[in-house]
């Protein structure tokens with residue numbers, strides 16, 4: 001049974017493209033809505049982040065609802081177990097349904113110690129696997145701890161997968177637990193290493209959960225460098241960095257430069273994704289590059305050309 | 308096992324004494340755990356006696372008690388100095404959070420209104436590597452999981468006390484909390500179970516912890 005467009009496409013085995021929206025520390029969502037509108041023609045839905053890095057932003061459930069209402073774009077509501085206990089989360093899931101949200105991504109969440117409210121109590125009553133179990137109990141069994149829900153929620157629950165994890169074996173077994181808990185799709189962390197990706201995806205294929213590969217097209221050399229330096233556990237290959245650097249140096253016309261970056265992203269991701277699709281390892285792509293909505297037409301062609 | 312304590316900032320202790328306008332005090336120092344942590348014992352007693360006297364607070368009596376956290380021992384020890392206790396404006400204790408509450412409990416019999424001030428912060432129940440190096444490896448959760456985790460505690464070695472780790476914050480076996488300096492508890496568990504040839508235990512989906520017994524004053528009463 002499908003409750004959302006994303007659920008429907010995955011059920012039918014159609015290749016999906018999802019985007020990501022990162023609301024900030026503001027009650028004004030106009031930028032987020034603008035970005036959502038720009039990507040809407042190309043994606044089935046977009047993730048709405050839940051205070052990443054433990055830095056407080058506007059609540060992700062509220063932002064998700066407003067994005068759906070104002071931009072007409074289906075959302076994948078990111079929900080971390082960092083800030084709310086099981087009792088609160090169960091209530092939020094019903095609230096999200098009532099607000100029209102039909103997909104939720106179960107995440108652990110970065111520890112408050114990393115963010116800007118370091119004194120906050122780290123809750124973690126559930127974890128990213130048991131949150132999947134909770135959603136599935138509420139949706140499929142129409143109950144919480146066996147207590148009936150009069151009008152139950154209908155949401156699809158997804159989970160994250162990290163191909164960069166080292167040791168990989170521990171991550172794979174953890175994904176097995178998420179699958180057992182009822183995760184209905186997986187979105188991976190960004191990865192640039194094809195061999196590693198193949199090894200990882202081949203391993204987790206056995207859990208039979210649709211996989212959306214996380215990619216991060218880089219809008220500029222600055223962003224590529226920042227990503228390489230500041231995202232722990234992920235590195236951007238040296239030749240990519242060099243290529244982006246030369247675009248920055250050699251192409252001075254802003255418009256041409258943008259086009260060159262967009263083309264370079266296409267050239268990098270097309271063979272990468274073609275190879276993975278050929279091996280039957282992918283069900284979709286999740287583009288995590290925020291504030292780069294103009295890349296979506298290109299990604300759409302990556303998908304078309306990689307088939 | 309030792310209840311690990313560290314010294315509070317001195318000013319905080321003096322501020323607490325000032326709040327009760329303390330001119331005369333009795334000091335109760337713990338001779339067991341706090342002595343080992345160098346926050347109590349004979350040395351702590353001497354140190355605080357001197358500090359109080361320098362501030363013009365008269366120390367009527369100072370004792371080292373072997374079991375500040377045992378109500379029975381405390382009752383006996385306080386009884387021996389009951390006149391000094393009666394004459395003091397407050398008791399200063401160099402103990403853990405259990406010690407101070409044992410004293411407060413006993414004060415019901417001596418002088419229920421007597422302030423008791425603590426000079427230490429209580430950190431955790433500690434595993435001892437050597438004196439001066441203690442680790443929190445169990446917090447007494449009441450439902451020990453270690454038979455399933457290869458004898459390594461996820462509640463204390465995982466920064467998020469997750470039941471199903473590792474999380475996405477793990478990089479090369481290290482934890483996102485504390486700048487990737489400490490081992491990820493779930494990788495310690497993974498490696499240990501791998502060594503034991505029991506990764507089947509790692510595969511297991513664990514339900515959330517049951518907190519239903521933790522919301523009230525926990526007690527163990529078997530007699």
Ligand code: SF4
Nearest residue numbers: 445446448451452460
């Ligand atoms: S699981 Fe950890 S905290 Fe709980 S009793 Fe066992 S060692 Fe202690």
Ligand code: SF4
Nearest residue numbers: 465472474482491492
């Ligand atoms: S990195 Fe490991 S120890 Fe740190 S919070 Fe995640 S699972 Fe726990």
